[in-house]
Amino acid sequence: MTTATARTEQVARTYVTHARPLWRRTLVTREAAIIALLAVVVAVSVATVPNFDSPLTVTFLLREIAPILLIALPMTLIIVTEEIDLSVASVVGLASVVTGLCVQAGWPFPAAMALAVAVGSVAGMINGALVTFVGLPSLAVTIGTLALFRGIAVGLLGTTAITDFPETWTDLARTNVPGTPVPGIMIVFALLAVVFAVLLHFTPFGRSLYAIGLNKEAAAFSGIDVGMTKFWLFVMSGTVAGFAGVYFTLLYNNARGDNATGMELQIIAAVLLGGVSIFGGRGALHGVIAGVLLICTLGSALRLAGVTSDIINVITGVLLIGSVVSASLLTWLHRKRVAAVGRGRAGVVEAPAGPS
Amino acid sequence: MQSDSTPATPPALELSRVVKSFGAVVALRSGSLRLERGSIHALVGENGAGKSTLVKIVAGLYRRDAGTFLLDGEPVDFHSTAESKAAGIAVIYQEPTLFPDLSVTENIFMGRQPVGRLGRIDRRAMREEAVAIFDRLGVRLDPDRLTDGLSIADQQLIEIAKAISLDARVLVMDEPTAALSGVEVERLFAVARSLRDEGRALVFISHRFDEVFDLCDTVTVMRDGAYIDTLPVAETTIDDMVRMMVGRDVTEMFPKLPAEIGPDVLEVDGLTQPGVFHDVSFTVRAGEIVGLAGLVGAGRSEVARAIFGVDPYESGSVRVSGAALPPGDPRASMARGLALVPEDRRRQGLVLDQTVARNVTLAIRGRLARHGLIWGRIENEAARTWASRLEVKTAALDAETGTLSGGNQQKVVLGKWLASDPKVLIVDEPTRGIDVGTKAEVHRLLSQLAQRGLAVLMISSELPEVLGMADRVLVMREGRLTGELDRADATPEAVMYAATADQEVSR
Numbered sequence: 015m016t017t018a019t020a021r022t023e024q025v026a027r028t029y030v031t032h033a034r035p036l037w038r039r040t041l042v043t044r045e046a047a048i049i050a051l052l053a054v055v056v057a058v059s060v061a062t063v064p065n066f067d068s069p070l071t072v073t074f075l076l077r078e079i080a081p082i083l084l085i086a087l088p089m090t091l092i093i094v095t096e097e098i099d100l101s102v103a104s105v106v107g108l109a110s111v112v113t114g115l116c117v118q119a120g121w122p123f124p125a126a127m128a129l130a131v132a133v134g135s136v137a138g139m140i141n142g143a144l145v146t147f148v149g150l151p152s153l154a155v156t157i158g159t160l161a162l163f164r165g166i167a168v169g170l171l172g173t174t175a176i177t178d179f180p181e182t183w184t185d186l187a188r189t190n191v192p193g194t195p196v197p198g199i200m201i202v203f204a205l206l207a208v209v210f211a212v213l214l215h216f217t218p219f220g221r222s223l224y225a226i227g228l229n230k231e232a233a234a235f236s237g238i239d240v241g242m243t244k245f246w247l248f249v250m251s252g253t254v255a256g257f258a259g260v261y262f263t264l265l266y267n268n269a270r271g272d273n274a275t276g277m278e279l280q281i282i283a284a285v286l287l288g289g290v291s292i293f294g295g296r297g298a299l300h301g302v303i304a305g306v307l308l309i310c311t312l313g314s315a316l317r318l319a320g321v322t323s324d325i326i327n328v329i330t331g332v333l334l335i336g337s338v339v340s341a342s343l344l345t346w347l348h349r350k351r352v353a354a355v356g357r358g359r360a361g362v363v364e365a366p367a368g369p370s
Numbered sequence: 371m372q373s374d375s376t377p378a379t380p381p382a383l384e385l386s387r388v389v390k391s392f393g394a395v396v397a398l399r400s401g402s403l404r405l406e407r408g409s410i411h412a413l414v415g416e417n418g419a420g421k422s423t424l425v426k427i428v429a430g431l432y433r434r435d436a437g438t439f440l441l442d443g444e445p446v447d448f449h450s451t452a453e454s455k456a457a458g459i460a461v462i463y464q465e466p467t468l469f470p471d472l473s474v475t476e477n478i479f480m481g482r483q484p485v486g487r488l489g490r491i492d493r494r495a496m497r498e499e500a501v502a503i504f505d506r507l508g509v510r511l512d513p514d515r516l517t518d519g520l521s522i523a524d525q526q527l528i529e530i531a532k533a534i535s536l537d538a539r540v541l542v543m544d545e546p547t548a549a550l551s552g553v554e555v556e557r558l559f560a561v562a563r564s565l566r567d568e569g570r571a572l573v574f575i576s577h578r579f580d581e582v583f584d585l586c587d588t589v590t591v592m593r594d595g596a597y598i599d600t601l602p603v604a605e606t607t608i609d610d611m612v613r614m615m616v617g618r619d620v621t622e623m624f625p626k627l628p629a630e631i632g633p634d635v636l637e638v639d640g641l642t643q644p645g646v647f648h649d650v651s652f653t654v655r656a657g658e659i660v661g662l663a664g665l666v667g668a669g670r671s672e673v674a675r676a677i678f679g680v681d682p683y684e685s686g687s688v689r690v691s692g693a694a695l696p697p698g699d700p701r702a703s704m705a706r707g708l709a710l711v712p713e714d715r716r717r718q719g720l721v722l723d724q725t726v727a728r729n730v731t732l733a734i735r736g737r738l739a740r741h742g743l744i745w746g747r748i749e750n751e752a753a754r755t756w757a758s759r760l761e762v763k764t765a766a767l768d769a770e771t772g773t774l775s776g777g778n779q780q781k782v783v784l785g786k787w788l789a790s791d792p793k794v795l796i797v798d799e800p801t802r803g804i805d806v807g808t809k810a811e812v813h814r815l816l817s818q819l820a821q822r823g824l825a826v827l828m829i830s831s832e833l834p835e836v837l838g839m840a841d842r843v844l845v846m847r848e849g850r851l852t853g854e855l856d857r858a859d860a861t862p863e864a865v866m867y868a869a870t871a872d873q874e875v876s877r
C-alpha cells in the first residue's frame with residue numbers, strides 16, 4: 015500500500031518462504047535421524063533376534079510402554095516451555111493406590127478410575143501452582159512432589175498390594191485391537207497423540223509454548239500469559255499420569271505404592287532422545303514418539319537376545335548421552351555458523367565473551 | 371599508499387583491502403583503515419557496513435581472507451585475541467565483560483597478576499599500579515571495591531585501565547557511549563583525549579555524529595562492506611558523512627507529514643506505581659504523534675509497560691477509545707487495539723531463535739487461526755505481507771530472526787505490531803542502534819501511520835527525533851510528567867529544561 019510505494023527507488027521485494035529445499039527441511043532433522051535409527055533397530059532385531067517379531071512380543075512390548083508413551087505427550091509440551099515434571103511416576107503410583115483403595119472399598123470401577131484421574135489432575139495443579147504462583151523452578155518443585163506423592167502413595171497402602179480388580183476391566187486393559195497384536199490402549203494413545211500433536215504444532219497455544227521456551231520475556235510482551243500456560247501444562251501432565259496409573263494397575267492387576275518407580279527418568283530420557291531440547295523451544299512430537307519406541311524396542315530386543323539388564327541400562331545411557339551431545343554439538347555448530355554470518359551483517363553486535 | 375614511500379614513522383595500524391566472508395555472505399568486501407599515532411579516528415557507517423567485522427579482524431576474533439594488515443609497518447596475522455592483545459591492541463566493547471565478584475584491581479590484572487616471592491600474588495604492587503593508572507586517567511574509582519554494581523561507564527574505564535596496564539598502543543572502542551549518560555560521555559572523552567596525547571592510536575565507533583565531531587580528528591566512512599573515504603573531521607560536515615554512508619542524499623531525515631488530528635484515543639489518568647512513576651496523566655489523539663522525552667531512567671519505559679499491561683500499577687486508569695483497560699493484562703490491551711514496540715528488541719521484542727515468519731505472527735496468532743488451527747502457510751502469507759511492506763531485508767521467511775541486522779530486526783518488531791492493526795501504537799526507542807537509512811524509513815512509516823489515523827506515543831532519548839517527529843512533546847523527570855510542549859514550543863532547550871530542572875512545571 016502506501017508504505018510500499020513510498021520508496022519508489024526500490025524494487026518491491028519478494029521473499030522465498032524457505033531457505034532450504036523441502037527434502038533438507040524434512041530429512042536433515044533430528045526427528046528424521048531418530049526415526050531412521052528406530053527403523054534400523056527394528057530391522058536388525060527382526061533379522062537377528064529370534065521371536066522378536068512374534069505377535070506376543072509385539073503385544074507385550076506395546077502394553078509395557080503404553081504408560082511411557084502416554085506421559086511423554088504432555089511431558090514434551092512441558093519441556094518445550096523449558097520446564098520439567100519429575101513427579102509423573104509418583105503420580106502414576108498415587109493414582110494406582112487410589113484406584114486400589116476405591117475398589118477395595120467397594121466403589122464401582124468407573125468411579126474409582128474417575129477419582130484416580132482427578133487425583134492426578136490435583137497433583138498437577140499443585141505442581142503448576144507452585145511453579146506459576148509461587149514462582150519456584152519446576153525442577154525443584156517436582157523433585158519435592160516426586161517424593162511427596164510417592165510418600166503419600168506408600169503411606170496410604172503400606173507395603174501391601176491390592177490385587178483384586180474386576181475382571182472385565184483387567185481384561186479390557188489387555189485386549190488387542192481385533193485381528194492384530196496391537197493392544198487396545200494404543201487406540202487411546204493414538205487419539206491422545208493426535209490431540210497433543212495438533213495442540214503443539216497447529217494451534218496458537220502451541221505457538222506460544224515455543225515462544226515461552228525460547229524467550230519468556232518476549233512471550234510476555236506478545237500477550238502470552240506465561241504463568242497460566244505453564245499451570246495448565248502441569249495439570250495436563252498430572253491428568254495423563256493419573257490415567258496411566260489406572261491403566262498400569264489394571265495391566266498388572268496390582269495396586270502398590272511403589273508402582274512405576276523411576277519411570278519419570280525413562281520418560282524424560284525418551285523425550286530428549288526424540289529431539290526435544292532440555293533448554294526449551296525445540297522439538298516435535300513425532301520425534302518423541304520415535305524416541306520412546308527406540309529406547310523401548312532396543313531394550314526389549316536386547317533382553318530377548320539374552321543381554322542382562324545392567325548392560326541394557328549402559329547401552330540406553332550411552333545412547334541418550336550421545337544424542338544429547340550430538341544435539342548440543344549440532345546447535346553449537348549451527349549457532350556458530352549463523353552467528354558468524356549474523357555478525358558479518360550486523361553493524362551492532364553484542365560484545366563477545368571478553369577476550370581476557 | 372604502499373610501503374615504498376614509507377614515511378619516517380609508519381602508521382600505528384594499517385589495513386588495506388581486507389576481505390572476510392562467511393560462507394556465501396561477504397561481510398567485508400574491501401576494508402581499509404589507516405591509523406596514526408596520537409589520533410582519535412572515527413569509524414562510521416550504517417549497520418552492516420562492515421565496521422564490526424573490521425574491528426573483529428583487528429581484535430584477532432576473525433581471520434581475514436585476503437588483504438594486508440600492518441602493525442607499525444610490520445605485517446601481522448592474528449590467530450587469536452591473545453595474539454592481538456600481546457601485539458598491543460585493545461578492544462573495548464559496548465558492554466564490558468568483567469568478573470562481578472572480583473575487585474576493580476583484580477579485574478584489571480586478571481590472568482596476569484604480578485607475582486611476588488613463592489609465587490604468591492603481590493596484592494600491594496597490583497593495587498599501587500591500579501591507583502597509578504587511575505591517577506593517570508584522572509578518574510576516581512575505588513580499586514578495592516567489587517565490580518558488581520558499577521555502572522557501564524565505570525566498567526568501561528576498568529577495561530581501559532586494563533588496556534593501559536598492558537601498554538596497548540591501539541585502542542578500539544566499539545560504540546562505547548551507547549549506554550552512557552552525558553556526564554559519563556564527557557569523562558570517557560577526557561580519558562580518550564589524554565590517551566591520544568600520550569601518543570596512542572584510538573578508533574571510535576559511534577552512530578552519534580555530534581560525538582564524532584566533538585572527539586575525533588579523522589573519520590573513515592564505510593558502506594556495504596567497503597572503504598569509502600578517510601577525511602579530517604574538520605573538513606567534513608554531517609551531511610557529507612551521511613551522504614557517504616548511505617550512498618544517496620537523505621534529505622528527509624524526519625519526514626513528518628501533516629495529519630488530521632482526531633479525538634482522544636489513549637487516555638492515561640493518574641497512573642501511579644510507588645517508587646517508579648507518580649500521577650502520570652496524558653492523552654494521545656488519533657493521527658497524533660506524541661513524543662515522550664526525558665533522561666534515561668526517568669520512568670518513561672516503565673509507564674509504557676504499565677499502560678500495555680506487562681508491568682503492574684497501583685492506581686490510575688488507562689482507556690483506549692473510551693474503554694478502560696484492566697491493569698496487568700496485555701492480552702486485553704491488545705484486544706482493545708494497543709500495541710507496544712518495546713525498548714529492548716532482542717530481549718522483549720523478538721524471539722531471536724525463531725523465524726521471521728513466526729515472529730511477525732506471534733502477536734496475531736490467535737487472529738490468524740482458522741477454526742482454532744494455524745499452520746505454516748497462513749503464517750507465511752501474513753509474514754510476507756508485512757515483510758514486504760516494511761522492506762525487511764531477509765533471505766527467506768524462515769531465516770532465524772537473530773541473523774538479521776539490527777535495523778531489520780526492528781522492522782520485524784514493527785511489522786509484528788502493525789499486523790495487529792492497532793489504534794494506539796507505543797514505540798519505545800524505535801530507532802536505537804539502527805542505521806541512518808533505516809531510521810529515516812522508520813520515521814516515514816510512523817508519520818504515514820499517524821496520517822492514517824493511528825495514535826502514536828513515541829519514547830525516544832534522541833532529541834532531534836522527538837522534535838522532528840512529534841506533534842506534542844511530553845517530558846518526564848524522576849517518574850513525573852514535568853512538561854508538555856506543543857510542536858511550536860518544543861525547542862531542545864525547553865525539553866532539556868523540563869527533563870532536568872528541579873522545580874516542577876505545573877501542568
